[in-house]
Amino acid sequence: MNPYGPYAPPTAGAPPQTGMSGAAPAAGLSELALEMLRQTRPWVIFMGVLMFVGSGLMFVMSIVMMGVGLAASAATKNPATAAIGFVYLPLALIYIYPGLKMVKYGSAIGRLMESRSSADLEDALTQQKSLWKFSGIAAIVMIVLYVLIIVVAVVAVGVGMSAALGGH
Numbered sequence: 001m002n003p004y005g006p007y008a009p010p011t012a013g014a015p016p017q018t019g020m021s022g023a024a025p026a027a028g029l030s031e032l033a034l035e036m037l038r039q040t041r042p043w044v045i046f047m048g049v050l051m052f053v054g055s056g057l058m059f060v061m062s063i064v065m066m067g068v069g070l071a072a073s074a075a076t077k078n079p080a081t082a083a084i085g086f087v088y089l090p091l092a093l094i095y096i097y098p099g100l101k102m103v104k105y106g107s108a109i110g111r112l113m114e115s116r117s118s119a120d121l122e123d124a125l126t127q128q129k130s131l132w133k134f135s136g137i138a139a140i141v142m143i144v145l146y147v148l149i150i151v152v153a154v155v156a157v158g159v160g161m162s163a164a165l166g167g168h
Contacts, residue, residue, distance in 0.1 A: 037124070048103035055096050066082050098134055108120055
């Protein structure tokens with residue numbers, strides 16, 4: 001008797017269960033786990049495609065901002081708008097990597113649904129791990145940048161107040 005499913009029929013001597021493709025499920029992977037991955041796949045691919053679209057739009061906007069900014073800076077001698085365009089360009093490139101990992105993860109899930117092989121499961125999990133590792137590193141970098149910006153702002157306000165109050 002199975003202690004986790006007392007009402008399940010006995011499986012001693014029964015052939016291994018197969019999935020939709022007729023292949024045995026990946027080692028230790030239940031049909032429910034496969035179904036959850038199957039349901040996740042379209043959303044992962046959707047988000048990956050959105051990241052590619054967002055990256056493309058950011059790239060186009062960075063080029064537009066640089067062009068408009070350079071034209072405006074010639075008249076006003078203020079290159080701030082062009083500088084913002086130059087900031088957007090690397091940000092547009094950064095979004096490509098997680099989008100690529102999401103699409104690869106979704107593709108690996110699709111292959112897993114067909115083959116039920118451990119190799120395809122491992123590939124899917126490798127792509128997912130790479131996505132979350134990149135996301136974690138990006139979060140750490142952003143936290144450090146926010147702290148630096150806050151420190152610089154506090155120092156700038158302090159210096160400005162000191163100068164306004166006549167301090168030396």
